[in-house]
Amino acid sequence: MQKTLMEIYHKMLNSCGPQHWWPADEPFEVIIGAILTQNTNWSNVEKAINNLKAEKLLTPKQLAQIDIKKLAQLIKPAGYFNIKAKRLKNFLKWFTETYEGNIEILLKQPKNKLREELLSVNGIGRETADSIVLYAAGQPSFVIDTYTYRIFARHKLIPEETSYDEIKTFFEDGLPEDASLFNEYHALIVKIGKEYCKKTNPLCDGCPLKGINNFPEE
């Protein structure tokens, strides 16, 4: 099993090259981006992030203080702007009260504790929490998203009916516990997903994973 997951990894890496995730300047920006990108195209998130940067608001202190209505307007390009403004505020309130807005202390927490704490914030679910643990804190928590499910289910490497945590365990049990590996693995899955495994395109034309585990069938 371990061999198979590593084989898939090398196929993707050889075909696509390293992805250099997360596309952000600093850990705090990763956290904000992780919330903004929920069910949203990354190019839209970039516009929202740039709006915040232009106003010099991309700091824990500034974001904790800004009026929520103004925040919503600034992040508008990312979609769901009202609910996401609330989610950002929920995180900032918790982060300020619990860690005094100290990002180093936050990210130094043991990964399981960090994950549980993040999940306690309304608006941060499993994928967002795992993304923060992996890409902001640099700790090995494998991130599952719709592409992960779609690609591996189509290749029948996981059952059609599988929970988030079951897929996460599948990867974490089958790979060495290495944050750099988890980082690149998930980024490559997203790259392959966008390129070859969209919802409405089951053909796999040109996909480097075509043919693993007899998919697609002729």
Place this chain on the structure above:
DNA sequence: TGCCAGGCCGGGT
């Protein structure tokens, strides 16, 4: 034009 994008929550069964 309609569908999709790096989810998550809350209410109803």
Place this chain on the structure above:
DNA sequence: ACCCGGCATGGC
């Protein structure tokens, strides 16, 4: 415990 509607912009 599941299931489903709501949230919303921008790109192709």
